[in-house]
Amino acid sequence: MNEPVTVTYSLEEMFARFEQKIDSNQKETNEKFKELNKKLETIQKDVTDLKLGQAKLTEKVEGMDNRLKTVEGTQKSQVWALIALLAGAIITAGARLFFTANP
Numbered sequence: 001m002n003e004p005v006t007v008t009y010s011l012e013e014m015f016a017r018f019e020q021k022i023d024s025n026q027k028e029t030n031e032k033f034k035e036l037n038k039k040l041e042t043i044q045k046d047v048t049d050l051k052l053g054q055a056k057l058t059e060k061v062e063g064m065d066n067r068l069k070t071v072e073g074t075q076k077s078q079v080w081a082l083i084a085l086l087a088g089a090i091i092t093a094g095a096r097l098f099f100t101a102n103p
Helices: 011-100
Strands: none
16 A cells, blocks of 8 residues: 555656647637637627718718708698688688679
8 A cells, every 4th residue: 555656757758748738728729819809800890880880870860850850841831821822712712702692
C-alpha cells in the first residue's frame, strides 16, 4: 500500500503538453471571439438599417398626416358648399311656389 508512485513522463514533456493544450484552447477561443465579433457587426448593421427604415417611415407618416389634414379641410369646404347649394335650391323652390301660386 505504501508503494512509491513513479512518473514515467519528464517535466519537459508535461509542460510541452500543457503548453500545447493552452495554445489549442487559445486558438479556439480566438476563433470564437472572431465569430462573435462578426455576428455583433452584423447585428449592429441590422440595427442601423432598422433605424434608417424607422426614420423613413416616420417621415412618410408625417407626410400622410399633412395630406390627411389637407383632405379634411377640403372635405369640410365641400360639405359647406353642398349645404349652401341645397339651402339655395330649397329657398328658390319655395320662392317660386310662393310667387307663382295662383290662389
